[in-house]
Amino acid sequence: MSVTIAMSLNLRGLSCPMPIVKTAKAMKELGPGQLVEVFATDPGSVPDFKAWSQSTGNPLMETNQEDGVYRFILKKKEL
Amino acid sequence: VASEVVVLGGGVGGTICANLVAKQSQGRAHVTVVDATGTHVYQPGFLYVAVGQEKPASLQHSEASLLRSEVSLVVDRASRVDPGAQTVLLESGRTLRYDQLLLATGSRTMMEEVPGADDVHDFYTMAGAMRLFEALKTFEGGTIVLGVAGIPYKCPPAPVEFVFLLDDYLKARGIREKAQIKLLSPLNRAFTIEATSKLVQPILAERGIELTGFFNVESVDPVAKTVTSLEGETVGYDLLVLVPPHRGQKVIEDSGLGDERGWVPVDKNTLKHTMFQHIWAIGDTTNIPISKSGSVAHYEASVAAAEITAAARGEAPPAHVYDGKVMCFLETGHGQATTIRFDYDHPPVSPSPSRLWHWAKLLFNKTYWHTVPQGRLP
Numbered sequence: 001m002s003v004t005i006a007m008s009l010n011l012r013g014l015s016c017p018m019p020i021v022k023t024a025k026a027m028k029e030l031g032p033g034q035l036v037e038v039f040a041t042d043p044g045s046v047p048d049f050k051a052w053s054q055s056t057g058n059p060l061m062e063t064n065q066e067d068g069v070y071r072f073i074l075k076k077k078e079l
Numbered sequence: 080v081a082s083e084v085v086v087l088g089g090g091v092g093g094t095i096c097a098n099l100v101a102k103q104s105q106g107r108a109h110v111t112v113v114d115a116t117g118t119h120v121y122q123p124g125f126l127y128v129a130v131g132q133e134k135p136a137s138l139q140h141s142e143a144s145l146l147r148s149e150v151s152l153v154v155d156r157a158s159r160v161d162p163g164a165q166t167v168l169l170e171s172g173r174t175l176r177y178d179q180l181l182l183a184t185g186s187r188t189m190m191e192e193v194p195g196a197d198d199v200h201d202f203y204t205m206a207g208a209m210r211l212f213e214a215l216k217t218f219e220g221g222t223i224v225l226g227v228a229g230i231p232y233k234c235p236p237a238p239v240e241f242v243f244l245l246d247d248y249l250k251a252r253g254i255r256e257k258a259q260i261k262l263l264s265p266l267n268r269a270f271t272i273e274a275t276s277k278l279v280q281p282i283l284a285e286r287g288i289e290l291t292g293f294f295n296v297e298s299v300d301p302v303a304k305t306v307t308s309l310e311g312e313t314v315g316y317d318l319l320v321l322v323p324p325h326r327g328q329k330v331i332e333d334s335g336l337g338d339e340r341g342w343v344p345v346d347k348n349t350l351k352h353t354m355f356q357h358i359w360a361i362g363d364t365t366n367i368p369i370s371k372s373g374s375v376a377h378y379e380a381s382v383a384a385a386e387i388t389a390a391a392r393g394e395a396p397p398a399h400v401y402d403g404k405v406m407c408f409l410e411t412g413h414g415q416a417t418t419i420r421f422d423y424d425h426p427p428v429s430p431s432p433s434r435l436w437h438w439a440k441l442l443f444n445k446t447y448w449h450t451v452p453q454g455r456l457p
Contacts, residue, residue, distance in 0.1 A: 017265045
């Protein structure tokens with residue numbers, strides 16, 4: 001199954017809480033069900049994205065890491 | 080012939096660096112500080128002005144009195160830097176040529192970027208802190224909300240410190256039980272640093288200060304008296320205090336020296352501009368993802384001074400680089416405080432709050448004028 005990423009954010013090098021704030025801002029532009037892909041290098045972003053997803057109801061679809069870069073896929077919550 | 084060193088900004092970083100270059104270059108550099116007001120302002124004191132613990136006059140000194148006699152001060156506003164021609168154009172029309180340039184212009188607050196926030200309070204400018212104190216003096220009860228409307232902002236612990244000092248202030252006036260204090264935090268904890276949050280959160284609970292997590296302020300409705308977050312939540316208020324969005328100074332943006340928010344890209348160790356030769360930046364001015372605080376500007380100033388002095392003397396750059404050192408005090412109310420210390424390689428540590436750190440902070444605030452700008456503290 002292929003997924004379409006509606007928006008990709010390069011937040012490499014930013015420290016917490018910048019990745020959360022930038023993602024929250026960017027997701028305002030998305031429609032319900034659309035996906036955003038986030039690249040970050042701050043290790044603290046792993047627990048932060050998980051908690052933010054649970055708190056706001058925007059599902060965290062995927063978390064993985066390659067060469068010190070974390071990739072998160074979040075889905076804008078349905079209305 | 081002496082090198083011309085120009086320093087834009089007479090804040091903590093610019094002043095220390097100018098004094099150190101003048102001293103260390105031993106006549107091989109002539110240093111000029113350009114400052115828009117000619118008044119040096121101790122910004123960490125704004126927090127205390129807001130709760131009536133400090134007078135505005137004691138936070139301001141003439142910049143000229145803090146500079147070594149061989150440093151020239153130009154009270155004017157820099158309007159354009161031309162990195163190719165190595166010149167700075169001033170608002171008066173005068174042009175300064177430089178061999179080495181230090182950008183220490185700091186940040187500016189942009190409350191106008193928050194829809195509906197025209198009359199919102201803040202303690203990030205002297206005027207804002209004074210106006211907030213006036214509002215608190217006539218406050219008789221209701222909900223006081225503190226929110227964060229943009230990141231990065233100066234002095235990361237300040238929002239937490241403010242709610243603690245506010246709790247003390249309201250108790251002293253005998254109206255604490257008529258007031259609710261709410262802290263809206265960008266993350267799911269009181270403070271970005273986890274270790275410090277763990278220390279601070281039980282104290283917030285003990286003082287009856289309500290913490291709401293993942294609340295990144297997006298807009299204010301001044302009629303309904305509500306504040307709404309990017310996450311879609313809404314909170315009502317009687318008195319709203321916001322940390323305003325910050326960005327770099329206009330001269331940085333107009334000269335194409337910064338990123339989209341006007342922060343100057345520098346090497347995180349040497350503080351040299353990543354794109355232009357002969358330019359360094361320190362303090363709030365840079366894009367380095369660490370605290371925007373006086374302590375960072377202070378530590379960076381000695382590194383930039385060594386770099387600039389070496390360049391002015393035609394010597395190799397110094398081995399000593401900036402290691403990301405940050406040191407912040409954090410007031411926890413009831414006459415106690417803690418500290419937060421870390422660098423690029425060491426995670427933050429905070430001791431348990433005590434009276435000792437509160438006194439250390441007050442002592443630092445008082446002795447600042449005689450030690451820090453002159454570069455007498457390492």
